[in-house]
Amino acid sequence: MSLRMLFSQSMLWSVVAVFSLACCSCSRSPDAARSQLVLTGSSTVAPLAAEIGKRFEKLHPGVRVDVQTGGSSRGIADARRELADIGMASRDLKPDENDLLSFTIARDGICVIVHQENPIPSLTDQQIIAIYTGDIENWKDVGGPDAEITVVNKAEGRSTLELFLHYFKMDNADIQADVVIGDNEQGIKTVAGNVNAIGYVSIGAAEYDAAHGVGIKLLPLGGVAASIENVRSGEFPLARPLNLVMKSEPQGLAKEFIEFARSRDVHDIVEEQYFVPLAD
Amino acid sequence: MSHSRTDAVLVGTLRACALLTGTLVLFIVLFLLVESAPALRQVGVARFVSDTAWRPSGGAERGQFNLLPMIVATTLATAGALVLATPLGIGSAVFAHFYAPRGLGRLFGKIIELLAGIPSVVYGLWGLVVLAPLVARWQPPGTSLLSAILVLTIMITPTIALVAGATFDNLPRSYLQAAAALGLSRWRTVGGVILPAARSGLFTAVLLGSGRAIGETMAVLMVAGNVVQTPHSLFQPVRTLTANIALEMAYAMGDHRAALFVSGLVLMAMIALLVGIAEVLSKGRLYG
Numbered sequence: 117m118s119l120r121m122l123f124s125q126s127m128l129w130s131v132v133a134v135f136s137l138a139c140c141s142c143s144r145s146p147d148a149a150r151s152q153l154v155l156t157g158s159s160t161v162a163p164l165a166a167e168i169g170k171r172f173e174k175l176h177p178g179v180r181v182d183v184q185t186g187g188s189s190r191g192i193a194d195a196r197r198e199l200a201d202i203g204m205a206s207r208d209l210k211p212d213e214n215d216l217l218s219f220t221i222a223r224d225g226i227c228v229i230v231h232q233e234n235p236i237p238s239l240t241d242q243q244i245i246a247i248y249t250g251d252i253e254n255w256k257d258v259g260g261p262d263a264e265i266t267v268v269n270k271a272e273g274r275s276t277l278e279l280f281l282h283y284f285k286m287d288n289a290d291i292q293a294d295v296v297i298g299d300n301e302q303g304i305k306t307v308a309g310n311v312n313a314i315g316y317v318s319i320g321a322a323e324y325d326a327a328h329g330v331g332i333k334l335l336p337l338g339g340v341a342a343s344i345e346n347v348r349s350g351e352f353p354l355a356r357p358l359n360l361v362m363k364s365e366p367q368g369l370a371k372e373f374i375e376f377a378r379s380r381d382v383h384d385i386v387e388e389q390y391f392v393p394l395a396d
Numbered sequence: 397m398s399h400s401r402t403d404a405v406l407v408g409t410l411r412a413c414a415l416l417t418g419t420l421v422l423f424i425v426l427f428l429l430v431e432s433a434p435a436l437r438q439v440g441v442a443r444f445v446s447d448t449a450w451r452p453s454g455g456a457e458r459g460q461f462n463l464l465p466m467i468v469a470t471t472l473a474t475a476g477a478l479v480l481a482t483p484l485g486i487g488s489a490v491f492a493h494f495y496a497p498r499g500l501g502r503l504f505g506k507i508i509e510l511l512a513g514i515p516s517v518v519y520g521l522w523g524l525v526v527l528a529p530l531v532a533r534w535q536p537p538g539t540s541l542l543s544a545i546l547v548l549t550i551m552i553t554p555t556i557a558l559v560a561g562a563t564f565d566n567l568p569r570s571y572l573q574a575a576a577a578l579g580l581s582r583w584r585t586v587g588g589v590i591l592p593a594a595r596s597g598l599f600t601a602v603l604l605g606s607g608r609a610i611g612e613t614m615a616v617l618m619v620a621g622n623v624v625q626t627p628h629s630l631f632q633p634v635r636t637l638t639a640n641i642a643l644e645m646a647y648a649m650g651d652h653r654a655a656l657f658v659s660g661l662v663l664m665a666m667i668a669l670l671v672g673i674a675e676v677l678s679k680g681r682l683y684g
Contacts, residue, residue: 159647159649185649186649187649263536264536266532266536266537266538271622271643271644272451272452272453272643272644272652273453273644273646273647273648273649273652274647275647288451288453289449289451293623294536294537294539294621294623294633295537295539295621295622295623295633296621296622296623296624296633296635296643297622298617298622298642298643298646302524302617302618305521305524305525306524306528306539308525309524309525309528309529309532309538310528310529310532310536310537310538312532312536312537313537
């Protein structure tokens with residue numbers, strides 16, 4: 117066979133292979149549906165649940181974990197009406213939701229960061245609100261040097277933004293941002309590169325980077341130091357639990373999944389996503 | 397297997413490849429239209445240019461969906477980068493081909509190829525930790541239209557230089573020989589013979605560069621500041637259409653998500669416009 121023939125044949129086969137692969141992935145055997153777990157709810161918990169689900173699938177061949185987002189309210193509603201096996205909520209249950217059971221799988225905390233050369237030791241909640249809404253535009257108004265403040269805000273839809281706004285009772289439309297960022301790393305690098313910047317990111321990411329020589333400083337909030345330890349203990353105010361919600365005591369596969377999600381085996385996944393794992 | 401049968405297989409495969417590439421574009425446009433349909437229907441086309449701000453997470457009723465500042469930002473960043481990168485790219489290609497000693501010219505060519513191959517996220521990181529802080533020291537906050545233009549310039553200069561260089565390589569040697577026989581100086585040769593003869597290739601170079609600049613996402617996302625506003629100076633932060641999609645897509649739902657697909661649709665339209673302009677211009681003078 118000539119080289120050219122070989123080439124054209126292998127090309128043909130690769131095209132055939134790609135097409136047949138595409139067909140395989142759309143038709144699934146009906147057996148798989150029987151051992152399926154459906155999780156719906158909070159878009160903050162969803163990426164974490166999806167990663168935990170992938171590992172769970174590996175340990176339990178034949179099981180499929182399907183994670184869908186839709187907000188904490190949907191997670192609660194779906195769990196109550198049993199439309200989903202497990203609901204996801206990035207907050208505590210409210211008093212009128214005590215018909216449900218919640219299982220915390222991790223905690224999420226965010227902290228305010230400034231450049232490490234910034235002499236400000238701390239800011240009050242009112243000062244932070246004033247800085248973010250543009251009432252205070254210069255560091256000298258809060259006891260710092262005479263320099264304009266660079267306000268770093270998160271992009272719309274991010275859970276960190278949501279938690280920040282909720283805690284300080286602000287509306288995103290009121291925030292006068294100078295820089296809008298996407299993920300935590302970008303926020304940390306932006307603040308580390310600008311002496312006059314102020315921003316907020318997940319505590320897990322900030323503590324890791326500050327410990328590894330990145331030039332940022334974590335500001336305490338309400339007198340409590342911003343640390344993973346204080347988020348875990350529940351002392352740090354700007355934090356929330358990430359919960360799995362069920363209507364009744366979990367049974368079978370759901371019980372196994374919740375136990376797995378709360379176990380030590382997933383701590384690396386939790387930390388990878390800058391959340392704080394539970395104490396053992 | 398006979399020879400003609402091999403040919404038939406090859407032709408069939410090539411046809412399939414061509415068909416696949418052609419339909420891909422159609423599918424992408426179709427996909428964008430389908431995904432953005434809810435927003436176009438419920439928000440309406442007019443509000444994407446007449447709303448007072450971009451606050452899409454409120455949904456169709458309470459949200460605001462003005463894309464104009466981002467269209468302006470994308471246009472300005474691309475135009476700014478082109479203004480800087482076109483003379484830089486073509487100039488360096490002319491230098492490497494007609495002025496530099498052979499060894500230096502070759503080395504220069506390799507360096508340009510290397511530059512063209514660096515992933516955009518690396519340029520973005522460099523922009524974020526080096527360029528933006530430098531600009532910030534001069535005019536805070538540093539992450540700004542200017543930073544975006546500078547990073548884009550660095551990114552598209554090698555593209556323009558490479559394509560321009562390839563065009564110079566392909567010019568008939570007889571042009572150069574004729575110019576030498578006429579006793580033209582080097583500058584007269586470049587300015588009077590080479591550049592006019594190569595203009596269609598140079599035009600393609602600029603077109604490719606502008607395409608890359610419009611579509612660039614990660615690098616711009618990291619240095620532009622991403623505040624949705626129409627800039628009044630080079631030092632103000634801006635958000636481009638591509639950065640808008642990358643920033644918000646991960647957590648967007650419902651109308652917000654559909655509105656981001658409208659951003660994609662607008663981006664597609666801008667590129668189609670660019671190609672259209674190129675087509676019209678090139679028909680007139682360049683390839684005739």
